Amino acid sequence: MSRYLVTITPPTPNGDLHLGHMAGPFLAADVFAKVRKMLGDEVVLLSYADDYQSYMARKGEESGEHWLDLSRDNTRKIEKTMLAMGIDADHFMHSGENGFFIGRVQQHLNALAEKGVIKRVEGAVPYDQELEKYGYEAFARGTCPECGYSTDPSQCENCACYPDAGLMANLHSPITKKPLEVVKMTRLAVDMRALSGVLKDHYIKHPARRQLGAFIDQHVFSGYDQMWPIERTGDAGIPVEFEGADILVSTWFSGLAGYEAALTEYWARKMRPAQAERFWREGDAKVAHFLGFDCSYSHALIYPAIASLVHENPPEIYHYTNAFLKLDNEDFSTSRNYAIWAGEFVAEHGVDAVRFFLAIKAPEEVPENFSLKEFLAWKDEYLRIGKSLLSVNTAGVSLSLSLAEAFARWRSVVDKSGFSMRSYASFIWDLFASFSQSSDELERQEKAALIAMLSGPLLPDLSKQMASEYLASLYGRLLAGATAPLTAEALAECEAF
Numbered sequence: 484m485s486r487y488l489v490t491i492t493p494p495t496p497n498g499d500l501h502l503g504h505m506a507g508p509f510l511a512a513d514v515f516a517k518v519r520k521m522l523g524d525e526v527v528l529l530s531y532a533d534d535y536q537s538y539m540a541r542k543g544e545e546s547g548e549h550w551l552d553l554s555r556d557n558t559r560k561i562e563k564t565m566l567a568m569g570i571d572a573d574h575f576m577h578s579g580e581n582g583f584f585i586g587r588v589q590q591h592l593n594a595l596a597e598k599g600v601i602k603r604v605e606g607a608v609p610y611d612q613e614l615e616k617y618g619y620e621a622f623a624r625g626t627c628p629e630c631g632y633s634t635d636p637s638q639c640e641n642c643a644c645y646p647d648a649g650l651m652a653n654l655h656s657p658i659t660k661k662p663l664e665v666v667k668m669t670r671l672a673v674d675m676r677a678l679s680g681v682l683k684d685h686y687i688k689h690p691a692r693r694q695l696g697a698f699i700d701q702h703v704f705s706g707y708d709q710m711w712p713i714e715r716t717g718d719a720g721i722p723v724e725f726e727g728a729d730i731l732v733s734t735w736f737s738g739l740a741g742y743e744a745a746l747t748e749y750w751a752r753k754m755r756p757a758q759a760e761r762f763w764r765e766g767d768a769k770v771a772h773f774l775g776f777d778c779s780y781s782h783a784l785i786y787p788a789i790a791s792l793v794h795e796n797p798p799e800i801y802h803y804t805n806a807f808l809k810l811d812n813e814d815f816s817t818s819r820n821y822a823i824w825a826g827e828f829v830a831e832h833g834v835d836a837v838r839f840f841l842a843i844k845a846p847e848e849v850p851e852n853f854s855l856k857e858f859l860a861w862k863d864e865y866l867r868i869g870k871s872l873l874s875v876n877t878a879g880v881s882l883s884l885s886l887a888e889a890f891a892r893w894r895s896v897v898d899k900s901g902f903s904m905r906s907y908a909s910f911i912w913d914l915f916a917s918f919s920q921s922s923d924e925l926e927r928q929e930k931a932a933l934i935a936m937l938s939g940p941l942l943p944d945l946s947k948q949m950a951s952e953y954l955a956s957l958y959g960r961l962l963a964g965a966t967a968p969l970t971a972e973a974l975a976e977c978e979a980f
């Protein structure tokens with residue numbers, strides 16, 4: 484048994500969640516957490532509202548409401564939508580004015596300062612004379628000097644780099660649309676060169692997979708030595724102290740602190756506060772971060788480094804990134820209200836159908852497109868097969884080599900190092916298709932039994948309806964025998980349990 488902390492990148496609570504959020508980290512993290520529980524691991528799935536994000540300050544100014552009131556309203560909607568989607572987060576922290584959170588950010592800043600990683604550096608910051616705003620995030624946009632994509636100056640929304648505002652072309656205010664000037668400012672920054680050793684050690688032990696691999700090669704193994712400013716003078720940020728002065732630090736610096744604080748708050752509410760520190764102390768912990776690729780700078784460079792510097796026995800850290808889902812080939816947008824809202828959609832179409840289709844379409848490597856027409860055609864087929872699955876009697880299915888082989892294939896697509904929700908969904912959809920196409924009764928029973936036993940993390944309703952004590956015991960025997968090689972002897976071993 485392993486102990487896992489599974490995290491979903493904190494949503495900005497400036498609106499509800501749409502299908503794009505779901506097809507990204509939300510659903511994948513939930514499916515992963517449910518799979519690990521099914522394999523016998525101890526798992527806590529959590530996230531929190533990113534209340535100190537500069538976009539909340541902007542939304543508050545635009546609407547005339549206090550940013551914290553806005554956040555609380557939207558956080559309630561977000562939690563309700565997660566529940567409706569079958570996403571069983573163990574805890575969803577409200578980070579605004581939360582002592583656990585602010586204390587943890589302070590602790591991380593102090594630890595990095597003690598190790599000599601925090602420096603004061605002069606750098607370029609966009610400034611809006613008209614609105615009297617600094618443009619770290621929500622109040623400036625421009626062209627990324629690395630990839631040429633339009634982004635705010637915090638983390639490039641396309642290539643995930645930290646763009647130096649002094650090198651960004653076309654800097655302008657997203658509010659007035661007018662050009663912005665750049666001022667020089669001295670701020671606290673993380674010296675990335677000082678982190679290079681711990682990051683190299685980390686990625687040699689746990690090589691990054693998929694699209695993150697190239698990013699890690701560029702930022703860890705190619706002599707990268709940027710200074711990454713973390714202070715947010717004159718904008719939103721987490722209030723902490725540094726050398727006796729009150730300062731604000733960026734929400735991007737504070738994500739690991741947020742996950743740690745959420746774990747602390749989770750165990751505190753369960754009246755077992757020591758459990759949270761035990762998780763970080765005992766050296767057998769695993770952390771699985773689910774994130775949009777655009778959040779890679781903080782999650783893949785800063786957080787593993789902080790974890791190595793603040794914890795005596797740092798956890799094994801895994802990253803699962805995603806690209807964007809598009810809606811009829813255009814970007815989803817909360818601010819332009821161009822979206823399909825997840826709560827309304829799932830109320831109309833049912834949890835399983837929405838989860839299954841989004842998992843099949845998950846933009847794990849490259850952007851994918853959602854089309855309502857395609858979904859509706861697929862849903863008809865899914866409902867037809869689902870109905871016929873419920874009429875199958877699976878009580879006579881016995882352990883066979885084909886069952887053990889299918890179980891081993893399932894294990895390989897859900898394995899922690901190569902986990903892919905998309906491959907898992909394809910695996911289950913292939914079982915649906917072969918069940919539907921087969922006219923052999925025994926084969927149909929076996930496929931139905933596999934769907935009932937292995938689809939639970941993806942299709943909570945259908946698997947519950949198909950469940951039986953007999954199938955639970957069959958699954959137990961498959962799981963117990965799964966460590967042995969797949970031979971006739973292994974099968975005999977499965978039978979022995």
Ligand SMILES: [Zn+2]
Nearest residue numbers: 627630639642
């Ligand atoms: Zn870029």
